[in-house]
Amino acid sequence: MPQPTTNNEVAAGQRFPLTIKRIGINGEGIGYYKRKIVFIPGALPEEVVVAEVTNVAPRFIDAKVHKIRKMAPNRVEPKDATYGQVGGIELEHLNYPGQLAFKKDVVVQALEKFKPNGYAQYHITETVGMANPWHYRNKAQFQVREIDGQLAAGLYAPSSHTLIDLPEFATQTDLTMHIIRTVLKLVEALGIPVYDEQHNAGILKTIVVRESFETGQAQLTLITNSQKLPKKQALITAIQEQLPEVVSIMQNVNKGKTVMVWGDETIHLAGQETITETLNGIHFELTARAFFQLNPKQTAKMYEMVEDALDLNSNDRLVDAYCGVGTIGLSLANQVAEVRGMDTIPDSIEAAKHNAAINQIENTEYFVGAAEELLPQWLDDGFQPTALVVDPPRTGLDQQLIDAILLSLPAKFVYVSCNPSTLARDLKQLTSRYQVEQIQPLDMFPQTARVEAVVTLTLK
Incomplete structure (x- = not known):
C-alpha cells in the first residue's frame, strides 16, 4: 500500500477511518481528513467507514468505501445490481425519507x-x-454496443465510455425497458450491425424510447451512424408485430464520433410522427427530439x-x-x-x-x-x-x-x-x-x- 511521505501528504491507495458528516450536491458522502474535504460516493451521514483514496487534488480528496465500520440507520439495499456502476441511481442506498x-x-x-x-x-x-419513487422515467436513451460477442444496451459508467448493460433499471418504466430489450433482441436476430466506436463502424448507436403516461403508447427512435439501416423493413414489421404499444418509429442520423447523442436529420419510418402526453388537461404532441420532463x-x-x-x-x-x-x-x-x-x-x-x-x-x-x-x-x-x-x-x-x-x-x-x-x-x-x-x-x-x-x- 502506498504510504505518505510526510504527515500532511496523502497518497492514492491509502486507507484511513472517516466519519461522514453530510451528503454533497452530487450525492457523495463528505468527511474531513487532515483538514481536507473528502468526497466518498456511497457513504452516508453518521457512518464511520474505512476510506480508500482514489485521487488527491490540492483542495480535496476522492475516495471509495473500503469497509463500513458503523452503518447509518437509513441505509438500505440498492434495488439495481448495477448500483455504483452507472449514474441516475446514486442514492439507491438511502431510504426515501432520507432522500427527501x-x-x-x-x-x-x-x-x-x-x-x-x-x-x-x-x-x-x-x-x-x-x-412510489420507482419506475417513473418515461424516457430511456440507451447506447447500443457489442460486449464480448453479445449485444448490450445501457448507460456509460461515469466519466468513461465503458458501456454498462442494463437488462433492468428500477427508475425506468416497465414499458420503456421492455421495448428496449425487445428491440435489442430483434436487432441481434436480424444481424443489424451496431456501432463500433473504436473503428467508427457499424450502424445502430442508440435506442431511444418515450412513453406517454396518458395513452400508454410509445415512440421509438433508432439513432444511427448513417442513413442506411440494413433489414429496415424486416425490423419495422417485427416491431409492429411484437410491440403494439410502439405507435411511432423514427430514425435519427448522427454520423461519426461525437459527444452528441442526436444528429440533425430525423427520418419518419412508420406509424405516427408524434405521440401525445397530457399534463393538467393540456395535450402536448411530442416529436422525437422535443424536450419534455421525464x-x-x-x-x-x-x-x-x-x-x-x-x-x-x-x-x-x-x-x-x-x-x-x-x-x-x-x-x-x-x-x-x-x-x-x-x-x-x-x-x-x-x-x-x-x-x-x-x-x-x-x-x-x-x-x-x-x-x-x-x-x-x-x-x-x-x-x-x-x-x-x-x-x-x-x-x-x-x-x-x-x-x-x-x-x-x-x-x-x-x-x-x-x-x-x-x-x-x-x-x-x-x-x-x-x-x-x-x-x-x-x-x-x-x-x-x-x-x-x-x-x-x-x-x-
Whole structure:
C-alpha cells in the first residue's frame, strides 16, 4: 500500500477511518481528513467507514468505501445490481425519507454558501416526494454496443465510455425497458450491425424510447451512424408485430464520433410522427427530439405549485422564459390576458405553437431567441410583463436576463430551479428588489441527487 511521505501528504491507495458528516450536491458522502474535504460516493451521514483514496487534488480528496465500520440507520439495499456502476441511481442506498431530507438540505447548503439577502429567514418547506419513487422515467436513451460477442444496451459508467448493460433499471418504466430489450433482441436476430466506436463502424448507436403516461403508447427512435439501416423493413414489421404499444418509429442520423447523442436529420419510418402526453388537461404532441420532463406525475405537481405561487388573474401578462414546448405557459394561459414564451431551439418553439393550436389556446405567442435578449427588446417596445416564470437550465439565469428582470420588475415572479447552487447565486442579485416568500423543493428524480425548487418571489 502506498504510504505518505510526510504527515500532511496523502497518497492514492491509502486507507484511513472517516466519519461522514453530510451528503454533497452530487450525492457523495463528505468527511474531513487532515483538514481536507473528502468526497466518498456511497457513504452516508453518521457512518464511520474505512476510506480508500482514489485521487488527491490540492483542495480535496476522492475516495471509495473500503469497509463500513458503523452503518447509518437509513441505509438500505440498492434495488439495481448495477448500483455504483452507472449514474441516475446514486442514492439507491438511502431510504426515501432520507432522500427527501437530503434534497431540502442541498437547498440549505447552497443558500449558506452564496448567502443571498435574508437567506437565514427563508421559508423552505419539506420536499414533495412521490408515493412510489420507482419506475417513473418515461424516457430511456440507451447506447447500443457489442460486449464480448453479445449485444448490450445501457448507460456509460461515469466519466468513461465503458458501456454498462442494463437488462433492468428500477427508475425506468416497465414499458420503456421492455421495448428496449425487445428491440435489442430483434436487432441481434436480424444481424443489424451496431456501432463500433473504436473503428467508427457499424450502424445502430442508440435506442431511444418515450412513453406517454396518458395513452400508454410509445415512440421509438433508432439513432444511427448513417442513413442506411440494413433489414429496415424486416425490423419495422417485427416491431409492429411484437410491440403494439410502439405507435411511432423514427430514425435519427448522427454520423461519426461525437459527444452528441442526436444528429440533425430525423427520418419518419412508420406509424405516427408524434405521440401525445397530457399534463393538467393540456395535450402536448411530442416529436422525437422535443424536450419534455421525464417524470410527468411530478411535473404536473410542479406546475400546480407554479400556479399557486403566481396567483394570476385575467389582466396578467405572463412571460414564460425558457418555455420549451410551452408546457408551463400553456398550463396557465386560461388565467391570463396573454402569454409570451421564448426558447433558443426553433423546433421547441414550433412545437409550442402547435401545442397551443391543438388545445385551441389563442392568447399565446412564442418566439425563437434567448430570454436575456428578447425580454429587453420587449421592454424597449413598451411591453410590460406583470408575471414572470423562469425555468432555466442548470447554468441558471444569464446576467442580461437578471438585469432585464430588475428593470421590468414584474410583480409576480416564480423561479423554477433544477440546480440549487445557481439558484442561490442568482438570488444574491434578485433579492436586491425581491423578497423570497417560499422555496418548495420537489423530488423530480428519486434515487438521484437532483432536486427541483419552486421559488416564490414578491417585490419589496
